[in-house]
Amino acid sequence: MSYRYKLFHLKDPYKLEGTDDLFVKAMKENCLYQYQHCPDYKRILDSFHFDINSLKTIDDLASLPFIPTLYFKHHELYSMPKKRMIVKATSSGTSSGIKSKIGFNAGSLLLAFAMVRKIFAYHHIWSLKPTHFIIFGYEPKRTNQTAISKTGYGFTFTAPPLSKDYAIRYVDGKYQVDLENIKNKLIKYSKGKAPVRTLGFPAYTYFLLRDMKEQGIFLKMPKGSLITIGGGWKQFYAEQIDKKAFYALVKEVLDIDEDHIVEFFGAVEHPILYTDCKAHHFHIPVYGRVIIRDVNTLKPVPNGKMGIINLLTPLVKSVPLLSICTDDIGILHDEKCECGLNTPYLEIVGRVGLSDIKTCTAGAEDLLKEMKI
């Protein structure tokens, strides 16, 4: 039995204590595989004169050369034939428009399912109650390979689905945003008894709820309804909306309490499921580790300090995703959490690159983006 298998079949997804040794062994095992099967990865490790045998303790993982997500946008790194990758996914390309292409083999997917099963169980996401699903995202299409569309579809299996509605529908060969339809469905479902579950970018959810509030539409969603959000708050930076304001809006418009709002965090280049606790903290599960790196030196900084988020996991075998660096800035907290978990939790502060900085032409470039020419 591989160390990876053992790690992803640990009973408690948040009992980090005592798992460091297994985590390092699983990382080393996968690292060796990648080194032997992915020539580009081998070249990267060699260019840093990295010796895989130096991976002995959890602290040694900081010296494993990481790959920025930016690199995946320009290079396809595969460690096995493409035909073995039964699921292919891309990032959403929100910051640059260029997408990372990642493929997942069956073994990696099975481990991922084991992880999802346990994390959803811990957070009481599984339900046997027939449910209406509303996805603030893309209607699935074979041609749409974004991870966000795949996870949106996957989410509709967390309870027996009575209906599935998508905010971005595929009509006449192209995608169209149709929030009006979602609003009407919410109104309709609020009159029934079956709970409703939503998933999607917080911004879309927020904009719809804000419009409903402006239109004086205030609903009482059936008991057990759940608002889940994922894909980051980056669209919110310009709006200056904080999470508390979002929770208050959900309560006001849909009458759903804060403890029924769940947020997910993950990336196609790091497919570990981070789910916020009742205090809305992303605790680190046993399947991954997080290193925060200094913005000047890229060296690890102590917990509590802000820096670039480096995510590590041995989950995927088909692509060397062992240690990747996102373009998010965050803080790893050690403070005791009111939810009772004592593993560190990750706070995502923003993105590198300053979304609010405008160059000489940026203002006018808005025109282009909005016109989609």
Next chain:
Amino acid sequence: MILYHGEILNNSLQDKIIASLGDELNNTLAKGYFPSPFEVLEAIKVIYQEVINHKYDNIILPLLKQYDIPESMFVHYASLFSPESLKRKVEIELGDYLNLPSKLDNSTIRERYPLGVLFHIAAGNVDGLPSYSVIEGLLSGNINLLKLPSGDNGLSIMILKRLIDVNPRLKDFIYVFDVPSTEVSSIKKLADLSDAIAVWGGDLVNKAVREFADIKTKIISWGHKVSFAYVDNYVSDDELKALMHSLASSEQLLCSSVQGIYLDTDSLDELSAFAKRCFDIISKENLKLKPSPIAAKGKNALLFYNEILERKSAKGLYLDNGVSVIVKEDYELEASWQFRNLWIKRLPHEKIVSVLKKNHDHLQSVGLSVKKENISVIQNLLAQAGLSRITKLDQTSRMIIGEAHDGVYPLKVYSRIVEKDISKL
């Protein structure tokens, strides 16, 4: 918010106003009046006095704080808008046009007229810039339609409203619309009503405008430009230190900001030695300066690391405390990563024209430092390649009253000459 006949109105009235705007503009033109530059200057004088007497501190001071601009710098830039400065701008830019009408021959006189209706699609990178674009249009007597950039903070509309309050005759010459760029049909309507469109944006924006603008509408493009430094090995340590201050003050976000340094050589060894020397000097100098924002540093650190992966080596790459230097072996002009990142390339002066000429539409300023006997020759080569401003190494973003904008005078560009037969008069 929109500004229509000197009144600030709700956006909901916009479509109705745009629908009937054509007739109104024609009526204004048919009255035969357009403001003279000196009439506009009189109105600006009043607002300038109000600004320096702190009437607008409640708006200006928070903006300075937000963008971390020292008040002394604001006072300096504000002086560029003093009546004396703008009068000088008018005199230099319009030049001999100010002496019109004048005789062309015994039966013909020449007279200056505005282009007519100017549609400004302004960038939002500098607060108040959209109003500056409109003021240039007004100084040349045009009717101005302004599309506010998204995220505009209201400063432009406030300035223009005040201008009309001071001189109500200007109300028929200033219209501000808050049209989202998604409303292509409204933008096209405004473009169709205009004689010229002043666009502040890059190639892609210009391309987009060309696609919706009618063939008869003139497009006047301001930007996007790239600036750089050109040096030889005689460049002093002090000059490089001064350059570092200039990089930090604009974070290389302006069209006039130095993006990289060309060294007058074709030797890669000389290039490497210079890059090392340059980095040692500027990285030390950087420690004396206020650091870049953390997100900018993070972005450049990741780009730097990615460059190491791409190049398969760290040779020719330098990074310390948010300053980075990237040695490149090609000659091509390009933008940097900004926020204190410089590329360093070789470019023997004999190749200046052949390398840079193909970018002629993007060239703006060059900070020059070469040995004295080569200055004239190299200045001439840079000008022939298409550069429009040649300054000291650290002075590419300096502003001088009366200087040209990207090599031309806007007030002249916004004007036209009409010849009239007077033999029967």
